Amino acid sequence: MPTSSPLILVINSGSSSLKFAIYPVGERQPLASGLAERLGQSDASIRIDVDGTKNKNPLTPTNHQGAVDALMAFLKERGWFERVAAVGHRVVNGGERFTESCIVTDDAMIEEIGTCPFAPLHNPAHAIGMRAAVHAFPALKQVAVFDTAFHQTMKPEAYLYALPRKYYRDLGVRRYGAHGTSHRYVSGETIRLLGLDPNDSGVVVCHLGNGSSATAVLNGKCVDTSMGLTPLEGLVMGTRTGDVDYGALAYIAKKTGLDVDGLEKMANRESGLLGLSELSNDCRTLTEAAQAGNHQAEETLDVFVFRLCRYIGALTAALPRLDAVAFTGGIGENSAYIRAKTLKRLSALGLDLDEEANATIFGGKSGIVSRSRKPVAIVVPTDEERVIAEDTARLAGLLPAKA
Numbered sequence: 108m109p110t111s112s113p114l115i116l117v118i119n120s121g122s123s124s125l126k127f128a129i130y131p132v133g134e135r136q137p138l139a140s141g142l143a144e145r146l147g148q149s150d151a152s153i154r155i156d157v158d159g160t161k162n163k164n165p166l167t168p169t170n171h172q173g174a175v176d177a178l179m180a181f182l183k184e185r186g187w188f189e190r191v192a193a194v195g196h197r198v199v200n201g202g203e204r205f206t207e208s209c210i211v212t213d214d215a216m217i218e219e220i221g222t223c224p225f226a227p228l229h230n231p232a233h234a235i236g237m238r239a240a241v242h243a244f245p246a247l248k249q250v251a252v253f254d255t256a257f258h259q260t261m262k263p264e265a266y267l268y269a270l271p272r273k274y275y276r277d278l279g280v281r282r283y284g285a286h287g288t289s290h291r292y293v294s295g296e297t298i299r300l301l302g303l304d305p306n307d308s309g310v311v312v313c314h315l316g317n318g319s320s321a322t323a324v325l326n327g328k329c330v331d332t333s334m335g336l337t338p339l340e341g342l343v344m345g346t347r348t349g350d351v352d353y354g355a356l357a358y359i360a361k362k363t364g365l366d367v368d369g370l371e372k373m374a375n376r377e378s379g380l381l382g383l384s385e386l387s388n389d390c391r392t393l394t395e396a397a398q399a400g401n402h403q404a405e406e407t408l409d410v411f412v413f414r415l416c417r418y419i420g421a422l423t424a425a426l427p428r429l430d431a432v433a434f435t436g437g438i439g440e441n442s443a444y445i446r447a448k449t450l451k452r453l454s455a456l457g458l459d460l461d462e463e464a465n466a467t468i469f470g471g472k473s474g475i476v477s478r479s480r481k482p483v484a485i486v487v488p489t490d491e492e493r494v495i496a497e498d499t500a501r502l503a504g505l506l507p508a509k510a
């Protein structure tokens with residue numbers, strides 16, 4: 108790679124952390140990446156992974172600006188600072204306003220992103236990261252890449268809740284989905300790797316991690332997804348319920364005295380794999396426990412798989428034809444156990460597990476895991492940072508615009 112090639116800085120700013128990666132334009136692998144964490148606390152630190160080594164240092168000031176300043180110092184020390192040509196920011200929710208990645212034009216736009224009411228834990232933190240980056244790189248284009256943008260092609264039939272319409276009209280209550288950058292990348296890679304027709308293909312993408320969602324993608328566009336107004340709807344997750352009868356929550360509230368905040372906390376943080384297993388939110392830990400004979404762990408994973416299969420079936424109904432099911436995310440990419448249990452339940456859709464191939468695919472590999480070819484099941488490792496870097500490079504005019 109030419110040492111003068113421009114660089115893209117990708118920032119994922121959370122409330123107490125800031126992840127980053129530095130990509131040469133058009134490259135698949137970052138030159139460096141890292142994480143500043145415990146921001147806002149006295150022991151805030153920054154870890155930078157570069158040249159196969161990880162360097163961790165304390166931060167001052169112990170906030171987002173401190174993290175971006177430390178990043179800037181690192182870029183200068185490496186002689187890369189002048190090469191940084193644009194900064195890309197991950198944004199969890201763009202509401203209905205942002206339907207694709209776009210250049211951050213001014214502070215009013217950062218304010219609008221920061222006050223999006225549907226991601227109160229994430230969007231304000233993105234705005235803080237954006238302001239710190241504008242301060243550090245005032246001359247550079249800043250680009251926002253929205254997790255919800257890919258789902259904005261859903262029609263009202265898919266995104267409206269059957270609530271009184273005034274709540275959509277007045278409050279914007281509808282399904283926005285999440286993980287869209289991952290679904291977009293993985294569906295595109297699935298089409299490319301399998302040689303499907305981009306204008307005539309039906310794919311269901313299962314992003315299975317600590318947070319999990321599944322999306323139906325018709326001709327490269329999202330037509331339905333499992334997450335809703337917030338990332339609580341849909342599949343069983345590490346600590347989130349996924350779908351649950353509201354009546355069950357109301358009953359629990361009446362019986363226990365839990366208020367709305369208490370219910371929200373329980374449904375987001377104490378449920379899912381953790382709540383049901385009473386053991387762990389971590390799929391690997393539960394798999395090991397299940398294999399060692401822990402019945403509750405096995406039953407929990409069965410619930411996870413059953414819900415996933417129900418969704419794959421439902422999402423297939425949003426497509427004229429199912430060509431492929433793609434697995435991604437920490438569980439989808441690594442757990443042969445979950446993929447096998449899932450595919451064995453999906454014979455009604457024509458899917459047929461290839462046990463041997465399935466057992467060999469983990470740790471960042473992609474590959475086909477079914478004997479069936481129509482539809483086919485495939486593992487595709489996700490790479491959200493790379494998508495953000497590419498969108499940023501395109502919007503900054505460093506790569507040709509996509510047709």
Ligand code: ADP
Pocket residue numbers: 315316317318345388389390391392394436437438441442443469
């Ligand atoms: P996040 O949503 O936080 O980005 P990840 O995509 O990193 O999460 O996925 C984390 C999940 O992936 C955890 O439940 C973890 O146990 C699971 N996982 C990672 N490797 C394996 C494995 N080899 N087998 C089963 N589960 C795995």
